[in-house]
Amino acid sequence: MTELEMITRIRPDAALPEPGDLAMARDRLSAVIAAPDMAGAAPGAGRRRSRMFRHRRIALVAAAVTGVAAAAAAAVLVATPGPGRIPRPAISSQPAISPLPPHTAAFVIGRAERALASAERRNLIQEIHAVGQASWFSSVGPGRSASAAQAVIWTYRGLSLTEGVTAAGQRVFDASMRYSYTPHRETISSEGVNDAARTWWADRVPIHIRGRPIPIWAAPRSCATAAPPSPSGSFGSNWPAQIRLALRCGDYHVAGTGLIDGVSAIEIVPKYQRPPSRAHQVSQVLWISRSTYLPVQERWSWPRGHGLPRGSLTGDFAWLAPTPANLASLRLRIPPGYRRLPVTGLLGGASFVPAQDFVRVIWPWP
């Protein structure tokens, strides 16, 4: 027997792993494929970029309006490549790089759901630049309400932060709501800034309902109780989580491919049937990146009618690493000299497209 054969004899007896044993490794790889910039960033680079982020985000919005944002956004965001800034350019009429075979639809939906799950597991900060119509994004709190047609929304674990901005990128309001839970105590904290009125508020409400947490900000976890991703809703709407659930519940199918801001993307739309009695319907389109399978853009639109003008709401998605600097940037910024208002009654916050009529009249789901 040679030495080589003897070494072979002492080879540890390890079986091939089961697929489930490799899930963690595969998820890590998928997450990096989904957000390669985060994996490739040199130590400290993400922090440097994220430091700039909070300071520049308003500038970004303003720059986007003048049509020069793409390069700046790419330089600042620690996120998926190419998410567009507001306002959205028209979807390219060019054909996609290659057509998507129909038999890959289930694969695409599955990948998108997994990409979102991975982003959630990695506690990525979800950022949405939303463009709606006048006064659609409002702060809810003491004193005069502030509203804006555009907003930047961040969701991170129990925190949701909305910044209403003008078309020129000037902040109108900032409002955050944080839900925290320990085995003995649940608390909702809200803070808000109204720049027009130069006021701010802060509130903290302990909640005790039979010791059970109240998932105020979280999306429903069951298909039975799931609501479809919606352009309307109160502060804390977690769009990515809602989209993920809807994908998992089989509510979407693949409609085609296209280019969104130069990003090769897959168009997926809801499967719901429009009730024939309703003339006015919300049309919803979700674009996911063909390389990362994370949402790039979600767009709702509807025709004029029922006392509402024709309109649309577009949300562009980006994903930020939860670095200390990025997390610190999610804290509310209260300029010096602002007056604090006492909070009475309901908790403050923000709302999106709050009109109940809107929901009742043109809500698309059966």
Place this chain on the structure above:
Amino acid sequence: MRVAEDNVPLVMTDAAVIERSRLEPELFAVVFDRHAPFIHRYVNRRVGREPADDLVAETFLAAFSKRGQYDLGYPDARPWLYGFATNLIGQHRREEIRQYRISQAVVPDLDLPDLAERAAAEVTARAARGTLVAALAGLAPGDRDVLILIAWEELTYPEVARALAIPVGTVRSRLNRARTTIRAALAAADPSGGYREVLGDD
């Protein structure tokens, strides 16, 4: 043509998949699905289960980031992946040695009818394994990498050369040095050659 779930033809070589993944990164998952179990087993053998899970992830992350440098002349990517895994194992030498020491405590059942004979054989086998493991642990890291890739993972010399980015001649010289060291360790521990006999039993 059969087509996998992810629309990658099953007959597509790793090189073709990696080339395509440069434009469609998500396709790199195909490389993972094809080779991760084998890389995991390799890492598990060398450093144990717990670090293996993490090191497999690191292996494929490193490979993904370097896919642009993959030599498309090689259709099979596994030796390339062994290289990343081996480099990462190199950062876990302490766990590796501990793993070898754990493995020496496990002696395969010896098919001997007499209880006393079996007990004696087990003692000898355990001692032989201990000697081999100690010799393996005492090898220079580069020599050990070569020896294990050939003896345990059954890579060819050119594949080892590719994995470790060294010439084939260096593979041969390292292997020769490792074998000499093992032989010397065995001879020192058991000049009668009894270890060879015991380890030769199935």
